[in-house]
Amino acid sequence: MSVSSNQQFNFKKAFITYDALLSIMPIMFLIVFIIQVMAYINNDAIYTLQKRELFNFLVAAADYTVKKSDAVVVDSLGNLQPNLIDESKLSSVNKNISMGVSKFKINISLNDLTYGPPNDQICIYRLVVDTNKEIKKLYVCGEYANS
Amino acid sequence: MQTLEAILSFLFFFMFATYTLSQMDYTKPNYELYRYQLANDIWRCLYLTGGLSYYPLLNSEAENKLGQIYDGTGLCVYLQGVPTTIRPNCISSGGGCSEEKITMKKIWFNSFSADVMTFTVCTPK
Numbered sequence: 537m538s539v540s541s542n543q544q545f546n547f548k549k550a551f552i553t554y555d556a557l558l559s560i561m562p563i564m565f566l567i568v569f570i571i572q573v574m575a576y577i578n579n580d581a582i583y584t585l586q587k588r589e590l591f592n593f594l595v596a597a598a599d600y601t602v603k604k605s606d607a608v609v610v611d612s613l614g615n616l617q618p619n620l621i622d623e624s625k626l627s628s629v630n631k632n633i634s635m636g637v638s639k640f641k642i643n644i645s646l647n648d649l650t651y652g653p654p655n656d657q658i659c660i661y662r663l664v665v666d667t668n669k670e671i672k673k674l675y676v677c678g679e680y681a682n683s
Numbered sequence: 684m685q686t687l688e689a690i691l692s693f694l695f696f697f698m699f700a701t702y703t704l705s706q707m708d709y710t711k712p713n714y715e716l717y718r719y720q721l722a723n724d725i726w727r728c729l730y731l732t733g734g735l736s737y738y739p740l741l742n743s744e745a746e747n748k749l750g751q752i753y754d755g756t757g758l759c760v761y762l763q764g765v766p767t768t769i770r771p772n773c774i775s776s777g778g779g780c781s782e783e784k785i786t787m788k789k790i791w792f793n794s795f796s797a798d799v800m801t802f803t804v805c806t807p808k
Contacts, residue, residue, distance in 0.1 A: 563687065563691075566691070567690070567691070567694065570691075570694045570695065570698060571694070573698055574694070574697065574698045574701060577698065577701050577702050577705060578701060580705060581701065581704070581705035581710065584705065584710050584711060585710055587712060588710060588711060588712045588713075591712040592712070595716065595717050595720070598720075599720060602724070617731070618727060619724055619727035619728060619731060620731055648755075649751050649752065649754065649755030649756075650754060650755050651755075660717065661756075662720065662721070662724050663721065663724035663725060663727075663728050663752065663756070664724070664728070665727075665728050665731040665732055669731070669732050669733075671728045671732060671748055671751065671752065673755060673756075
């Protein structure tokens with residue numbers, strides 16, 4: 537079969553094309569690899585920052601619950617008794633804080649000293665005394681509302 | 684080709700900058716305030732349950748409570764530098780506080796006078 541002169545297989549052009557292809561492939565792999573590493577680092581940074589934000593919120597919420605919330609027992613002179621907690625009022629405190637903050641879901645519960653975190657969320661605890669004069673752990677757990 | 688090199692250099696720089704920023708201390712939770720609050724909680728719990736009524740002598744009930752607090756939290760308590768949590772990790776000669784130690788001054792009122800006491804809470808070494 538005859539081939540016209542302008543349709544002849546050009547070995548030189550073909551070589552250049554293959555050469556370019558083989559050069560571009562590792563560069564593309566490198567770029568894809570870098571983008572993947574960047575995505576991983578970014579996700580890690582976002583997770584760390586979110587964890588810090590949530591931790592700070594939990595610390596503030598726990599401090600409010602222990603010192604100023606409705607669950608804090610009031611003595612006969614009308615003074616708040618920080619760290620003295622009425623367990624029966626904790627659910628309303630939980631509800632109030634949850635209503636005020638839409639970004640996080642939190643859960644406040646009172647447990648024995650030896651009791652571990654009540655769920656898989658990020659939790660902190662404070663030491664409080666219940667109305668029976670028992671020292672207990674007040675767990676404040678939370679997570680992002682959209683997670 | 685130069686454009687490609689510029690893109691690659693930028694990507695490397697961006698990756699390095701992001702990683703460096705993400706490793707800085709300010710991105711990680713700071714536990715200092717929380718530890719201070721926990722130390723104050725222990726003081727308040729002892730106060731509310733009457734554990735400090737006989738200070739500087741702690742009654743056995745207060746010692747039991749401090750033992751329970753150690754079992755639940757891993758925190759040792761020292762009053763005026765003297766270990767008051769009766770647990771081997773807190774009182775043994777090789778024991779003592781780790782670097783995560785909170786020391787605060789507390790005013791203690793008795794019948795006729797007021798004393799300032801050093802209250803220390805820490806995790807054992």
